[in-house]
Amino acid sequence: MATILVIEDEQDICEIISEILSEADHTVFTAPNGRMGIERAQETAPDLIICDIMMPELDGYGVLSYLRSQERFRTVPFIFLTAKAEKQQVREGMNLGADDYLSKPFTIRELIGAVEARLEKQQLWEQSSEERLGELRQNLTRSLPHEFLTPLNGILGYATFLCEEHEEIEPEDVYEMGMGIRASAQRLYHSIQNFLLYAQLELLKEDVQRSGELFTGQTEQLTGTVAARIQAIAERHHRSEDLAISLQDSPVAMPETWLIKVLEELVDNAFKFSEAGTPVEVGLTVTGEQVQLTVGDRGRGFQPEQIKQLGAYEQFDRKLYEQQGSGLGLEIVKRLVNLNRGTLEIESQPGELTQVRLTLPTQLSAAV
Structure with missing residues (x-):
């Protein structure tokens, strides 16, 4: 099924969660504190992370903040465990990028339900992303070769003719060909500039500042x-x-x-x-x-x-x-x-x- 990392400093709770999820056919890894949780996440590449908030060495907020700063963990579903689901805690976690909360004590149904819901949502998101990527590939295949090669062919065509027939071409024809070369070059330059600008906008999409x-x-x-x-x-x-x-x-x-x-x-x-x-x-x-x-x-x-x-x-x-x-x-x-x-x-x-x-x-x- 899925690989799940549980970061929980209370051993009894950690074992219970691990057993419940293992019974549901998930592969479970555990860590007793936030610092070790980050290490296990890097080792195991989990599909979902369940993390307590109050822990020694590094609390859950610190774990989430660090993992969300890493490209490979930015979209991994993250569920917080808390003994007191106070509104301020929920808001702080959501602002950092948490996906869900489970309040202790929780039932088996609540735990399984939260995990399955987040895994299903992640799967749908990945499918949608793959579909959008496929559409982008198709659109790139259709549009970019035409947009780059058409003006380039115009430039090459005029330049070749000028080189091969330069002794017989009238001045006014040279001028017209020069204008054609410039128009094609301007079109090509515009396409490249737009491509680079769009790439820059895409790369900085998450960097608000x-x-x-x-x-x-x-x-x-x-x-x-x-x-x-x-x-x-x-x-x-x-x-x-x-x-x-x-x-x-x-x-x-x-x-x-x-x-x-x-x-x-x-x-x-x-x-x-x-x-x-x-x-x-x-x-x-x-x-x-x-x-x-x-x-x-x-x-x-x-x-x-x-x-x-x-x-x-x-x-x-x-x-x-x-x-x-x-x-x-x-x-x-x-x-x-x-x-x-x-x-x-x-x-x-x-x-x-x-x-x-x-x-x-x-x-x-x-x-x-």
């Missing part, structure tokens, strides 16, 4: 830089006449670097997935202590179920449409907005109107 240092902050007022960067995206898509911008000047509780990144990703998607000649509208309005950013287009949009499935490396209808992008842009936007205490909503009527709406505090103090 470091994430705050890198990704949260304040823009005191919107500058012409924001509008200029949006205009540049429209020009890159040769659709300057389709762009409509209406930005109120306001402080925003997000660093300007990431605010511009968020807008660039949303505006680029709006142009990418809508037809030339249809409008792309970018607006910012202020209501009280909040700002609302909206990006709207008349492209093919999303079905309701697709909005629910949006995530990293996720794209839809790739066989029907030539899509540029790895699916990372919107996921990066969601992460950055959430880190700055904002919200993201998507409303879409396919073929008519798709609108992405971000709501952010105006001041950093209101976001903390």
Whole structure:
């Protein structure tokens, strides 16, 4: 069944728990105090840990705090044993990452029930994680090779032609090929930058302090830089006449670097997935202590179920449409907005109107 570690300084209780769990076909290891419990955990790699709170040398809180700081034990179910299940003890243990409590004295049914419930929950979590990992592998296989190789092939194709035919190529053709190389290189650079940024966001997902240092902050007022960067995206898509911008000047509780990144990703998607000649509208309005950013287009949009499935490396209808992008842009936007205490909503009527709406505090103090 499962390998269970019992850390309990009262020998009689430890033996009783061990016997009950052994009868239930579990493999049981024991330790008489917190320090030895940590050593046994490292030796035996248990599937579940049952630990008393009040113990000599190192109490249960110390054991839990240390184990949760180790990568290999961060998701191992942890059940506290306590003689007095006081509210403060429960809260302190939960804050440290405990999964459950058992109050002494407990019945055989309560012990088995708590253990089986936590093992079943852990198994379901592992299955779900494996399914998500499998989906991620499939999405990576579909999107990244295309997104990296397509612009790279363009660069290689133009460069090869220039090398082989340089004596016969007209200057204006050289210019056009140079522009093609630059466009492909910019696309490749953007994909790599998004890949690296997403990886950084993933690695720092559990490090709240470091994430705050890198990704949260304040823009005191919107500058012409924001509008200029949006205009540049429209020009890159040769659709300057389709762009409509209406930005109120306001402080925003997000660093300007990431605010511009968020807008660039949303505006680029709006142009990418809508037809030339249809409008792309970018607006910012202020209501009280909040700002609302909206990006709207008349492209093919999303079905309701697709909005629910949006995530990293996720794209839809790739066989029907030539899509540029790895699916990372919107996921990066969601992460950055959430880190700055904002919200993201998507409303879409396919073929008519798709609108992405971000709501952010105006001041950093209101976001903390």
